[in-house]
Amino acid sequence: MTSRIFKILFIAVSVAAIFSGLCANESRKAKYIFLMIGDGMGSNHRAIASTYLKATTNRKMIMDSFPVKNLTVTDSLSGTTDSAAAGTALACGVKTQNGMLGITPDGKKVNSVAVDAQNAGLKVAIMTDVPINHATPAAFFAHSAKRNLYSEISRCIPESGFDIFTGTSFLVSKGEHSPEKFLSKKGYRIINDFDVFKNLQKGSEKIIFIHDIPYVIDTPASPQITLAGKLSKVIELIKSDTGFFIMVEGGKIDWAAHNNDLANTVKETVAFDDAVKVAYDFYRAHPGETLIVVTADHDTGGLVLTDNTAGAAEVINAQWCSKAELLNNLISLKKSAAPFEQALKIIVENYGLKNLKESNIAQLKQAYDIFLSSNQKTLLPEELKKMYGMQNPVISICSQISDDRAGIKWNTRGHSGTPVTTTAIGIGSEIFSRDMDNTELPGLIKQLLPPHPDN
Ligand SMILES: [Zn+2]
Incomplete structure (x- = not known):
């Protein structure tokens, strides 16, 4: 008798424990996810940008105020990574060779966390301030053995079915046409005019917004188009009951750092932080449902x-x-x-x-x-x-x-292998509070995705 009561009690306690566990898990799901990637934004880029902001505006960078922090290892199978392998690691969670996008070294296609988010019913936006088919954004929607097969990469967009893409242009392979016609035939509305984009109403249309964003440092006061401004609009357009996943890349930090251009690097990092602030303001309005992860694909320049x-x-x-x-x-x-x-x-x-x-x-x-x-003529193409x-x-x-x-001091005009800083805030962000490999990040985000609404 005693043992029977004990058994019943044991089962009851177990069921209660499982149930409370499930509830706890349920409540740790993120409905709104921002994955923000500063291309080439090494830890010291963040540190010197913070020093600059503190001195000029007496405030910290928003990304540095987040409670969760780790060091993220960035190397690829080729050693020091490029943006294609690093993008693949951050998007798809696999180590691959430099130059490869969304595939394993033996050529197997791997899906990104953006696809997982879409499968969980979230709307998806891919945003950058460089070309849309450049390595980092491309890692979220494309599969290609070479990062410079631009036309092949662009053709992966309709297959992704993602809701919004924004960037400065499309890079085009030699002898190929710009993909805009193809993409609009496949159902995307291509917008080049900022006013049209600004006045868009929320709807079911799939959008590709293409507009240049020059370096902040070269832009006259109060620029009209910023990454932060675009992010505000994108949030307005895709906020829905089922949630969203937005990847935002600050892509020109890398370009400025390749040029070993300190002021430019810092101002691009601050402009990226302005976009982080837009995400942060959204988080403050929806704290129990929002996750923000800010990271970098690698360090560029080896800034000391x-x-x-x-x-x-x-x-x-x-x-x-x-x-x-x-x-x-x-x-x-x-x-x-x-x-x-x-x-x-x-x-x-x-x-x-x-x-x-x-x-x-x-x-x-x-x-x-x-x-x-000197009559030295440059052999480099315009881009x-x-x-x-x-x-x-x-x-x-x-x-x-x-x-x-x-x-x-700068150590290189290329990338360095120094780990980067990742910070996070919001629902479930505590799982990012240990040092990790960049391939672990998308898996952790996936853990926080809500179950598909139809399941
Ligand atoms: Zn680079």
Whole structure:
């Protein structure tokens, strides 16, 4: 008898435990998910951007105020990762070779967490401030052995069926057409006009919004289009009862860091943080249902902060144009064979190099003379020039002076293998509170997806 009562009690307690466990699990599901990826945004990029913000606005970066933090390892099967392998790791949870998108090294297609989210009934948006079929966003919807098979990658969009894509353009493979016609035939409404996008009403239409976002540093005050502004609109368009998954990439942080352009890197990181703030404001309105994860695909530039970065904020503030734009200015000066004094004026005003020492001016003059007399033609295609600029003797000297004043150093013009910082807030975010490999991230997000509404 006693043992029977004990058995019944045991079963009752077990059932209660399982039931309460299920309830606890249910309540740990995220209805609204933001996965925000700063391309190339190493931990030190975040640190120096925070220093800059603190000095200029007396506030922290929003992404650094999140309670959950970890270091995320980024290497790929090729060693130091590129954005394709890192994107595949963050989107699909598998390690692959550099250059590969949404496939394993032996060519098997793997689905991204965005597809899992869609299967769970969430609406999906893929957002970037670089081309839509660039490596990081592409890892969420495409499968390709090579990241530069742009037309093949674009053709994966209709198959994904995702609700909204935003970016600056589509890269097109040589000899191929722009994919816009194909995509609109497949049911996507292509919008190029910001006013049309701004005035869109919520509906069932699938949207691709293409509009350039220049570097923040090269944009005159109060730019009309920002990643943050686009995110606000996208949230408005896809917020639904079944929830959403939005991937937002700050893609130009990587380009600026490839150029070893400190002020540009910092301002792009801050612009990305403005988008994080939009997600954070949404979280504050829906705290029990929202998850935000902010990470990076890898570090670009191997940025080092020395023991004297006290002058960094001032140096960053003083620079008014990107190195890429300064290069354009220098090319124009060369075309008109402008005298050094004229070039110096532009360098001082736009690049913020005030109070130059005589020795610095001599270095700049020498570099300018070399530049004027060289007939070196760049072999880089336009897109690469825009991304990476090119080594130019004048810019090289400008960098030396400004990096020295800011107390920073760059280790490479490529990617580094240093782990990146991931921060998170919201429902279920505590599962990100340990150091991890980048391939673990999408699996953890998947754990927090709600069950499909029809199940
Ligand atoms: Zn890169």
